[in-house]
Amino acid sequence: MSKPLAGIKIIDFTHVQAGPACTQMLAWFGADVIKVERPGSGDVTRSQLRDIPDVDALYFTMLNSNKKSLTLDTKKPEGKEVLEKLIRESDVLVENFGPGALDRMGFTWERINELNPKMIVASVKGFSDGHHYEDLKVYENVAQCAGGAASTTGFWDGPPTVSSAALGDTNTGMHLAIGILTALIGRGKTGKGQKVAVSMQDSVLNLCRVKLRDQQRLDRIGYLEEYPQYPHGKFTDVVPRGGNAGGGGQPGWVLKCKGWETDPNAYIYFTIQGHAWAPICKALGKEEWIEDKAYNTATARQDKIFDIFAVIEEWLKDKTKFEAVDILRKFDIPCSPVMSMKEIAADPSLRASGTITEVDHKERGKYLTVGSPIKFSDTTVEITGSPLLGEHTDEVLASLGYNPEQVAALHSAQAV
Ligand code: COA
Numbered sequence: 001m002s003k004p005l006a007g008i009k010i011i012d013f014t015h016v017q018a019g020p021a022c023t024q025m026l027a028w029f030g031a032d033v034i035k036v037e038r039p040g041s042g043d044v045t046r047s048q049l050r051d052i053p054d055v056d057a058l059y060f061t062m063l064n065s066n067k068k069s070l071t072l073d074t075k076k077p078e079g080k081e082v083l084e085k086l087i088r089e090s091d092v093l094v095e096n097f098g099p100g101a102l103d104r105m106g107f108t109w110e111r112i113n114e115l116n117p118k119m120i121v122a123s124v125k126g127f128s129d130g131h132h133y134e135d136l137k138v139y140e141n142v143a144q145c146a147g148g149a150a151s152t153t154g155f156w157d158g159p160p161t162v163s164s165a166a167l168g169d170t171n172t173g174m175h176l177a178i179g180i181l182t183a184l185i186g187r188g189k190t191g192k193g194q195k196v197a198v199s200m201q202d203s204v205l206n207l208c209r210v211k212l213r214d215q216q217r218l219d220r221i222g223y224l225e226e227y228p229q230y231p232h233g234k235f236t237d238v239v240p241r242g243g244n245a246g247g248g249g250q251p252g253w254v255l256k257c258k259g260w261e262t263d264p265n266a267y268i269y270f271t272i273q274g275h276a277w278a279p280i281c282k283a284l285g286k287e288e289w290i291e292d293k294a295y296n297t298a299t300a301r302q303d304k305i306f307d308i309f310a311v312i313e314e315w316l317k318d319k320t321k322f323e324a325v326d327i328l329r330k331f332d333i334p335c336s337p338v339m340s341m342k343e344i345a346a347d348p349s350l351r352a353s354g355t356i357t358e359v360d361h362k363e364r365g366k367y368l369t370v371g372s373p374i375k376f377s378d379t380t381v382e383i384t385g386s387p388l389l390g391e392h393t394d395e396v397l398a399s400l401g402y403n404p405e406q407v408a409a410l411h412s413a414q415a416v
Contacts, residue, residue, distance in 0.1 A: 003030020004379055008184065009090040011036060011083075012067060015043045017140070017166060018124045018200065019096035020063040021173030026092075026180065027066035028372050028381045034086070034396055035064060035387065039071040039414060042389040055363045061386040062369045065359060068392035071416050074105050078415035083107070085400045087115045092180055096124035098137045109195050119193040120183040124172050128199040138200050143168030147204025152211045154241045156229065161241070172203040210247050214239045226251060231303050246271060251298070253309050254338065257321040265343075268321045270312055271334040272305075274298050279331035284315050354381065361385040390416070 005026055012023040012035040020035075020043070027033040037043055045059040073079040087093065093112065095102055102108070102123075112119055126138020127146070136142075141162045144150045154161030165171075179196035187193055205212075214224055215238070223235050226249065227242045246252035252271040259266040272280060277296060281289045289295040294304075301308060316324050321337035328335045339347070345368055350356040357371040362385065372381040393416050397407045410416045 004376075005030035006032075008032065008092065010034065011086055011090050011093040013093060013095040013097070013102070014124075015096065016045055017059075017063055017169035018172045019094055019176070020045075021166075021170040022122075022124075022176040022180070023067065023094050023173075024063055024065055025174070025177050025372070025374075028383065029379070031092075033067040034090075034392070035067045035069045036072050036074070036083070036086075037069055037389060039073055039390070039416060042069070042071065046389060052364060056361070056386060056388070058367060061359075061361055061364065061367060064386040065369065065383050067387055068396065069387035069390055070393050070396045071390035072393075073415050074107075076413065076415045078410055078413050080106060082397065082400065082402075082410070082416070084115055086396075087112055087119060089400070090116070090119065091184070092120045092122060094122045094176070094180070099125055099135050113193065117192060118187060120180060120187065120196060121193070122176050122180045122183070122196040122198075124176055124198055124200065126200050128202055129197060131199070131201075133201075138168070140166055140168040140200075143172070143200035143204050146201040148208040148211055149204050152208065152239055152241060155243045156233070156241050158241070167204050167207055168200045171207060172198055172200045175203045175206070211239050225299075225302060228306070244269070249298075250274070250334070251301070251305050252334075253306075255309060255313050255316055257316045257324055257337075258319055265338045265340045266321055267338040268316070268324050268328075269336050269338065270309070270328075272298075272301070272308070273334055276331070276333050280333055283328055283331040283333065284312060286311065354383075357383050359383050359385050362388060 008026070008031040010023060010026060010031050010033045012019070012033045014020050014023055014035070023033050023035070035043070041047075043060055043064070045063065046056045048057055048059050050057045072082055074083050087107075109121055112121055125134070126136050126143060127133040133146070138146070141150075144162045144167055145160065147168070149167055150160040150162050153163055176196065176198045179198055183194050183196050218224055218235060218237070218239060223230050224239070226245060227240060228245050229235055229240055229242075244252070244254040250271050250273045252269060254267045255270050257266045257268055278290045281287055294300055295308075319327070325335055325337050344350060345356060347356065353375070354371040355373060357369060358366050359369050360366055369383060371383050374381075394407055397410065397416065402410070
């Protein structure tokens, strides 16, 4: 069966992570994604953090699978001409250059719209248009700080902390993918393209909305009952860092299991979901707590939540994280082992579902990557290796109508 996005042609003018994550996902689902890269060097991630000399780094290969690579110097007139031809034939142009770079190249929204009124132009920037920081270049952790994630992550006695999850980069790319698909559906109705803009700050904030919820609760009542600071600690007028506390109405914490002294990941996340209180007590052998008024409501438990966690840790001390979860799952308790990357790489379920998948690369050989987290009933997502720099240049030029002599001329002008 042909893939859902087959026939959609995307000019992938992206680099590093935020943009490439977006276009990679669209390529997985069948779009024809042509990555446009600067001749000679290409996407900077090809050479960042290399583990094999002179071979594309994993940073690049894991974000650029299923794409074609076209080298093009879009500052040279010959390169601009190729890009113009591509724009006329494509559906979407995705870019995440620094502010103003596309305009400086001569490809303003107005110009692109003139070349192809059906074109969707999708951009990632650090801050949204008109924002007082709109001129800033932005990377992952900058966005996490700007979007409210860092001030609310970590422990109350430590500094603001960034997450290792790419809330600024890949998350923004996923927002952009939703925007592009929406614009494509819109175009089906109006026949017109449009500009789609996503900022990294906004995308991080979109994931931090419960913290804005908490700010408003704090402003109104002066405390946040699900935070470790309640009821014994102090609140100021800003949402504090809550350590590993659950962000919703379910208290939870990271708890030590057997071996924590030597294994930095010998922990589980344990959630005390209200309706699971009786099963929790049964699992712990603390049946007397089930009806005890000092324990049997969330409010009653709140002032002794860390004593309860201490009892659970006592129960956990002769169980590995996997043994503990195998017992707790039978009691319907929401919990998980804290998984290391090594364990994730070898996890049989993640392998079976294709979420962790092995891919072949022409120079590197086999490598692991994260496959599609989205599963379809009638579409199989096959992940193919990332392209070498300029691997598809001649093929793309031929498809644009360039004959071999013209292609050779573009090469000798170093425009491709
Ligand atoms: N041919 C010719 N020139 C090219 C080119 C090509 N194929 N591809 C890129 N360039 C040029 C750009 O036109 C730009 O030139 P100019 O500044 O002289 O106008 C130049 O390369 C640098 O581009 P820029 O995107 O500003 O790169 P950078 O390395 O200085 O900054 C970022 C990197 C990521 C900080 C910046 O791109 C950015 O802030 N992007 C938006 C936010 C974002 O996506 N950040 C996260 C990335 S994971």
